Amino acid sequence: MIPRFMPYLDREELLVILDRNKFAVSRFEEEFSCLFEAKYAVAFPYGRSALWALFKALGIENAEVIIPAYTCVVVAHAVVLSGNIPRFVDITLRDFNMNLSQIESALNQRTRAIIATHLFGYPLNVDLLQEIVKFAEQRWGNKIWVIQDCAHAFGARWNGKLVCNYGDAALFGLNISKLITSVFGGMITTNDSELYSKLRGFRDKHFEQPNISKGLRRFLYLLMVYFAFDRRVYGLINLLEEKTPFLNRLTKAYHLDERIHFPPDYMEQMTELEAKVGLVQLRKYSEIIDRRLAHAQYYDKHLRNVPGLQLPPLVEGATYSHYVVLVNNRQILIKELLRRGIQLGNLIQYSIPHMTAYAKYARDQSFANSYICSRSAVNLPVYASLEDTLRARVVESLRVTAAILGTD
Numbered sequence: 001m002i003p004r005f006m007p008y009l010d011r012e013e014l015l016v017i018l019d020r021n022k023f024a025v026s027r028f029e030e031e032f033s034c035l036f037e038a039k040y041a042v043a044f045p046y047g048r049s050a051l052w053a054l055f056k057a058l059g060i061e062n063a064e065v066i067i068p069a070y071t072c073v074v075v076a077h078a079v080v081l082s083g084n085i086p087r088f089v090d091i092t093l094r095d096f097n098m099n100l101s102q103i104e105s106a107l108n109q110r111t112r113a114i115i116a117t118h119l120f121g122y123p124l125n126v127d128l129l130q131e132i133v134k135f136a137e138q139r140w141g142n143k144i145w146v147i148q149d150c151a152h153a154f155g156a157r158w159n160g161k162l163v164c165n166y167g168d169a170a171l172f173g174l175n176i177s178k179l180i181t182s183v184f185g186g187m188i189t190t191n192d193s194e195l196y197s198k199l200r201g202f203r204d205k206h207f208e209q210p211n212i213s214k215g216l217r218r219f220l221y222l223l224m225v226y227f228a229f230d231r232r233v234y235g236l237i238n239l240l241e242e243k244t245p246f247l248n249r250l251t252k253a254y255h256l257d258e259r260i261h262f263p264p265d266y267m268e269q270m271t272e273l274e275a276k277v278g279l280v281q282l283r284k285y286s287e288i289i290d291r292r293l294a295h296a297q298y299y300d301k302h303l304r305n306v307p308g309l310q311l312p313p314l315v316e317g318a319t320y321s322h323y324v325v326l327v328n329n330r331q332i333l334i335k336e337l338l339r340r341g342i343q344l345g346n347l348i349q350y351s352i353p354h355m356t357a358y359a360k361y362a363r364d365q366s367f368a369n370s371y372i373c374s375r376s377a378v379n380l381p382v383y384a385s386l387e388d389t390l391r392a393r394v395v396e397s398l399r400v401t402a403a404i405l406g407t408d
């Protein structure tokens with residue numbers, strides 16, 4: 001079975017359990033900011049807690065926050081749970097990012113922040129965004145905070161420059177499905193010393209120190225993940241996954257549930273153990289990205305002429321956290337490939353303003369592209385450990401099943 005995603009782990013990440021060194025969280029922050037060329041980094045238990053804390057620390061409240069209609073739903077949760085109002089903007093089908101020509105009409109005197117998501121690793125046009133924001137700040141007379149959501153786009157570049165260093169701050173997610181992982185965890189980077197002290201101060205005052213049992217639970221989880229992705233057992237796990245909420249619970253199902261809520265431990269700070277795993281992963285970062293790029297290029301070359309597949313663009317500076325193609329008959333395709341031992345992902349299978357919990361924020365707009373993606377996006381395996389022979393098998397299987405994809 002070829003899994004839909006796989007964290008890039010080996011024994012080194014497990015051996016951190018023997019590492020008695022202290023201050024791993026601060027070391028992780030330091031090395032993280034170094035790698036992504038930011039002045040400061042602040043670690044959190046989840047990406048969503050980081051975003052929530054950022055709104056709180058900056059005193060952004062009862063304001064409108066612009067976010068893409070098609071993104072991870074936890075972003076919208078962070079907006080609502082921090083006491084703000086999400087204002088959705090539709091995406092483009094070209095690179096799955098927010099359509100900047102529609103942002104103008106979403107901006108108003110209540111807008112205090114924009115979450116600029118670089119979805120699936122594709123850099124958003126940060127130069128154009130900056131111009132739009134500057135103009136809007138003058139027009140409405142308020143500061144508008146620009147937060148780069150780099151959860152899919154660690155190290156993505158626009159015109160050769162890291163997108164995470166544009167705007168006021170950048171958000172990273174570090175759960176096991178991300179480009180690099182610290183088991184769970186999130187990070188904010190910034191070059192603004194005042195923002196840094198506020199955020200850091202807020203975290204240290206309000207977030208609880210994790211107890212020993214949390215470290216242990218995280219380690220067991222990591223151990224489980226490590227063995228679950230062993231190719232010899234993954235097929236079995238996948239069976240279990242279909243029958244039980246085992247892995248689904250971690251990667252998929254929590255996105256599907258319709259309640260606006262956070263996990264109960266969202267204010268329990270990142271554990272030392274997680275930071276140590278993160279430190280190991282940082283060192284593998286470029287290896288991971290290089291491999292993903294190679295996979296994306298391979299798919300691009302070999303799937304070009306397969307009818308019924310709408311391929312994503314090859315974009316300079318993209319990091320390919322996911323390689324997402326649009327298809328008709330998604331469920332049939334997923335089933336057919338699973339029969340051939342290949343698991344396709346459908347990572348974001350919702351359009352947030354179409355969800356019941358968020359309908360009241362949709363303002364009668366249609367978010368047509370977001371809806372299309374929610375129905376027809378599948379992602380192919382692009383993880384660093386995917387062997388060349390296996391990705392060739394993915395291509396081969398897609399070619400022979402092309403007939404059932406249909407065309408439009």
Ligand SMILES: *Cc1c(COP(=O)(O)O)cnc(C)c1O
Pocket residue numbers: 046047048049071072074075117149151152172173174175185186
């Ligand atoms: C994963 C993710 C986050 C953060 O998620 P957490 O699970 O809370 O760490 C934020 N934005 C996007 C687009 C993501 O995919």
